[in-house]
Amino acid sequence: MILTQCAVCATELGLSLGKKCGRCSTRYCGPECQKQHWEGGGHDKLCKKIKRAGGAEQYYADTKYSEAVTVAAEACADDTKGQTCFICTQALHWKTKEGLVRGCSCRGTAGFAHVACLAEQAKILCDEAEENNLDMKVFNERWRRWHTCGLCEQEYHGVVCCALGWACWKTYVGRPETDQPRLAAMTQLGNGLSAVGRHEDALSAREAELSMKRRVGAPEHQVLIAQGNLACTYDDLGRVAEVLSLRQEVYSGTLKLHGEEHYDTLREAYNYASSLMILSRFEEAKSLLRKMIPVARRFLGESHDLTLHMNKVYAVALFEDDGSTLEDLREAVATLEDATQTARRVFGAAHPLVVTFDCALEASRATLRARETPSGK
Template identity: 30%
Template structure:
């Protein structure tokens, strides 16, 4: 996908237009680049870079959006809510919504379709287990998820993993997928719980620019990132943080504050 307009003001781009050094997002001039950085690009830059830089990232995003629309249209064109193809479309749509970070919509769709899947397919059907897994992962992907939300997700995934192992065996792809989600949920829950122990009450940084770090997942990502790890490797971060907290509570508190305030970030986090 070739980007032809400025990311900040949508003006047409010249062939030599300036771009972000890390993620290659392009701008019509340096003023727009600096303005876009202050208005939120700083928080998105690493994500765009990990997604293959600006053009690949936006192409993937457009593809996922198109898939979501197509799946929704397919669901509307089937033979009723109990039809197998309708249920299959619903679970695919849920997955697309989660990828697009539309967690509330994904959870609402789950609450509507799960009773139908249970009635038509049964509790242990692969599609029913997939719906329950998607529902739990919607909580894990939600930046506003509370500790109780993550606890609910963890409980669902533990139950679903037990059922999958009993019905399909440990080597089945569905079982491995569910257990992978369970590992992620355990990591995020444990790290969120650790953060909660370190900072009584709600995390509420006073500076407006740190507001994003007040959400559980953002805080966990900040800690893992400060340790030089991808958030997907949060299990290792949890172990290291737990050991540090037990060994040196003061150093742990300083590390957490540094991560939440952005100290120690790499050079790519500086203003462009």
Template identity: 55%
Template sequence: MILTLCNACAATLPEETVRCAACATGYCSERCERYDRRRGGHGKICGAVASGGGAEQYHADKKYEEAVADAVEECAEDTDGQTCYICLEDGSEEGLVRGCSCRGASGFAHISCLARQAKILVAEAEERDLDDDAFDARWRRWDTCRLCEQDYHGVVRCALGWACWKTYVGRPEGDEVLSLAMSLLANGLAAAGHDEDALPVQEADLAMMRRLGDSEDSILVVQSNLAMTYASLGRLEKALSMERDIYYGRLKLDGEEHERTLMAANNYATGLRELERFEETKALLLKVMPVARRILGESDGLTLKTRWNYAQSLYKDDGATLDDVREAVTTLEETERTARRVFGSAYPTTEGIADALQDARAALREREASSPSPSESS
């Protein structure tokens, strides 16, 4: 599933993968399997991998421990002297994290406590056969804080992604929870900047969905995440082509006023902007922004992102007028104030808007300095 490369030569594993009979480690050929056992050192760890649940489980457990250590280290200054709001213990053993929009003394937790909480809620939903909305609300505990109701971000989201994957990695292909866990892991890796690692997870998830004939809605979700990863890796044309298809797919499936369509539109606009197709970017966002404000509200995260995106398309355009740059600054000032009030100053959306505002103000100063005064122009 996630281990998509040959353990001996790192080639992409074929559909008919050769696997170690004891621990299921994958190889591209029998030759590579024999070489790794005899000379590559696999024979020395095969027993430990097998007793650890097999190659996928062993790998997931190991990556989880590394991700938790990274998250705890990055959050150390913020969490010093705090206690977990779930178990009420301090961070002396595992260490604490906080990667949401909670402020003050709220939101500190152990990754293991957050994972245990999510696991219990999902198990309850499955046992009671709850409907999709109720199940989704419980599943969201894997990536959303139950106190502030905002997504976890950065290394905390990555650690929770590995926690989720190691919990459900043993599920059979075709189990909906397995696919959800793969998507959550991929998003966590991307949130922590591990795009090279996220890419094969997303590609494996998409391939599995297509094999199983999954719904168009589910496939569009995974394609959207994959497109963002392509963009992060600099494969902008490929990302834009996929984002365009996703947007029109959402229009057809959900209509222009659905949140998923608005999100797809903003992603498509981002792809256009990154390729400096500013007129197309502005035309699309001018159509989307009023709908987002009306359907989602002025303070919604997606509404703020569409306005942030639009402002960037104004001041980054070499052909922008002085009024365009002033409009960009005004838009970003309003958006930054709202984001700071809703999410706090440390949230990625707030930080991104603040950085864009700083750049826009610099562009405005430069433009004003080079523009003739009214008296000079007369």
């Protein structure tokens, strides 16, 4: 996570409280903890090493990146056995000696890579955009390489997403707070931590991201994105009341800023509908999705993952609502059958998204069978 706690007692310091080691910038709540860390916590031996690595935040990011890469390579070992990186063409990375990963929708012999190679590729593309003063649309397209496979064009998931989140953060953490790639890297880190269920760590990253964007006067759309990311983590942590109010605020703000036909608006409509579902506010969720799904189909296409997610939530709202009619249940099954078939074609049967669709489809069919079968027969 982004360092927001005392290194000794873990007191929450936010982004500005407490004090730092004058040499390496390790953070403490006060002089007592700093003295304890130096005299009995081993900091006297690590301080110079941390400083040479670029300071406490950089040292921590580098360490966590290495750990995340090891976890990702081990998790992908069975799938990557006997393969080579599509970027450097080697089985082991020449410098880091790390193994291969694949956490996208590539199948067969495609998509195997080293996290280090993926990170270097993304960095080079983004550096070129900055150096040549290319417009923001081009930069954003290149930034996608930090989270999306350049071959199958689908986002990385699970441990690979986490490793790339740390790779992105360690690449840009040394830049000034107002630097756009550094702010975007905080988002990627939070996404990566969420992808492996480290929600408390993700919360620290999300809160730091929102606080920093507000402090440096980031554009409104960036603040809205940070609020949306924070709402996702509140959701993961079960903080339902906070989620819904924030979701409604972000959706309204994004709709006003961008209009309906914009990816951010569609994403926040989906997120708001999902939050309504948690509170069993099915009619509101269905009303919103009936309005926005046609926009998603027109703007993003039937096979886009966000369109598929919206269809799934709409179908679940149909069959989980106690007031649904038989016609509603049949619509839910038909919607999920189409969406699941499309998802399996686009992402492959083993993709986590497809697994959730299969479960929803099975549940919808069971609900329909129970309604269609007379009681006692």
